[in-house]
Amino acid sequence: MKTGKVAVMSGPNRPFEVREYPLLPVPEGMARMKLLASGVCGTDLHIMRGKLAVGFPACIGHEFIGKVEDIHEADSAKYGINVGDNVIVDIAVPCGECILCKEGNDANCVNMGVTNGGRPEVAPHFYGGFSDYNYTSVKNLVKLPEELDPLMVGVFACPGPTAIHAVRLGIKAGLDPAGVNVAVVQGAGPVGCFATAYLAALGIKEILVICGGANDRRSLLAKQLGATELLDFTAQSMDDIVKYVQSKNGGLGADLVFEASGNPKAVPQGMDMLRNRGMYLVPGQYSQSGGIEIQPQMITFKALSIIGSSQYSMVDVHEYVKFLSEHTELHNPIKGLASCYKVEDINKAFEDAGAGKNIKTVIVPE
Ligand SMILES: [Zn+2]
Ligand SMILES: [Zn+2]
Structure with missing residues (x-):
């Protein structure tokens, strides 16, 4: 069976452990994506330094951009996302039920969930940003036009x-x-x-x-x-x-x-x-x-x-993609900001990002 690597964080200030897990069939409602570009955000550095609490072990990282490899037909039809599409994952999972969600302020949902909260040892294993693959609910995916370079999109995936x-x-x-x-x-x-x-x-x-x-x-x-x-x-x-x-x-x-x-x-x-x-x-x-x-x-x-203002919504990710599509003159300067590392070099990536060596640290495929 095919496998992929996941960089697992076991706690703050500890090196990542790179684990290998099998690629399981995609559950209904989810898509499986192969890594194209996945940025290291300031938030990830805060988690590494113990300034933001998450459950461990975890695969953190929330700026995953990937190519859809597996998706159920019904989900393709419902969301217009197909095998071969490049997509960006929106990390936010608002509840849809609370007052904030109902009044249109779902970025500030009081029961906010995240797409990368799953434990790596639990199937289908790939939830976070720093791994060769990612499984996410199709409703959290935003399709990228083919002409947009995924690495360029990755530079401002969350700041944008x-x-x-x-x-x-x-x-x-x-x-x-x-x-x-x-x-x-x-x-x-x-x-x-x-x-x-x-x-x-x-x-x-x-x-x-x-x-x-x-x-x-x-x-x-x-x-x-x-x-x-x-x-x-x-x-x-x-x-x-x-x-x-x-x-x-x-x-x-x-x-x-x-x-x-x-x-x-x-x-x-x-x-x-x-x-x-x-x-x-x-x-x-x-x-x-x-x-x-x-x-x-x-x-x-x-x-x-x-x-x-904290967080953002799907509508903001769509606007980000539209903005990049309309401003081709910005593509080269933006892409030039990325410093690239492979999943297995995650510890070096965090060391350099933490030392302020890079403007934007991005994890890319082998
Ligand atoms: Zn971020
Ligand atoms: Zn809510």
Whole structure:
């Protein structure tokens, strides 16, 4: 019987163990995919460092892109996904029953499940991102157009939908991209870089990106993706950067600030940069990184809108794929960010990702 490798994590700060399991027939409702590209996300590093709890042993990784190898006919007919299709797995399994799901906020379902929660020793064994194969519910698959390179799609597989969802919630709360003269993106990591590209595509003319080093690869990428100016906090003080942003927009400050740095200190700075009635999108604070003093009167006096956003929905993954299809000019710069490793080299991949050597670490087939 054919087999495949799974990188199994037995606990935080322990090396992965690469196991081999047989490829079983696909259960009804699921598809079996062969690995094409599977990114290592910041969340995976948090799990490795013990900052986010999951059940062990586990095959983590939630950015799996694969080619469908096996699927039941009825599921093909129902979801329009066939053997040979390239697909991206959406990790989120909302319950569909709670108030959040029913009101259309399934990204924040209170009973949220995940596709990679299965134990590797339990058949069909392949649930997570860091393995040669993956079995996932067909309803969690989004088909990729054939012309999209799976490795390129893999670079922003999770940061892309994350940024898109934050903007979606902003628009739901009254954000009108056409009315934004000046936007600020805090942080030039994967979420910040994708947010820059997305805001530029929405027609926002002036996008200032706050970064640590104007010549590092991420900052240069932000520029390629649509940043009009890089504000480097290693070259000038944050106070000066805040004052500079406040001088923009006829002295009003930014219309929109997008937090993608993950640094708690960025939050009061973001509030400071906004104009009256400005909007602050905050998807970036995705770990417990400590508290920070804020001036709550600013929320009142400036009448700010502060919009949090975590997770994303199928609709955001579809939007991500559509965005990439429409912006072919971005494909080469995006693809160039991937550093590739095989499943059996998972420990080296995590070592390099943890040391900040790569912009995007991606697991690829042998
Ligand atoms: Zn992720
Ligand atoms: Zn729910």
